[in-house]
Amino acid sequence: MSAARNAQGSPDMFCLARKTLLFCMAMFVLALSSACAEKDPGKDKSIKLSKRLEVLFQKTKLVCFGRYALEVPIDAQLIRGQVFTCQVFPM
Numbered sequence: 001m002s003a004a005r006n007a008q009g010s011p012d013m014f015c016l017a018r019k020t021l022l023f024c025m026a027m028f029v030l031a032l033s034s035a036c037a038e039k040d041p042g043k044d045k046s047i048k049l050s051k052r053l054e055v056l057f058q059k060t061k062l063v064c065f066g067r068y069a070l071e072v073p074i075d076a077q078l079i080r081g082q083v084f085t086c087q088v089f090p091m
Helices: 013-036 051-056
Strands: 060-065 068-073
Touching: none
Parallel strands: none
Antiparallel strands: 060 068
């Protein structure tokens, strides 16, 4: 890839500086995003349960609704309610 040239035939310094700045910004964003990303957010955080909850959660099942998936005790039951929709009234 060749650098842009001005009327005198030398590389355009503005174009070169802009490309360098863009490259540096991209590297900064990449470094920042990799440093802030958690490896496995679900596995690292453990919650200390009381004895009563430990007994309750010994056997669990996965319940999915909408975009959510939860592990609940095997005896739990998901009760679905009515779905309300938004009505738009003309003004």
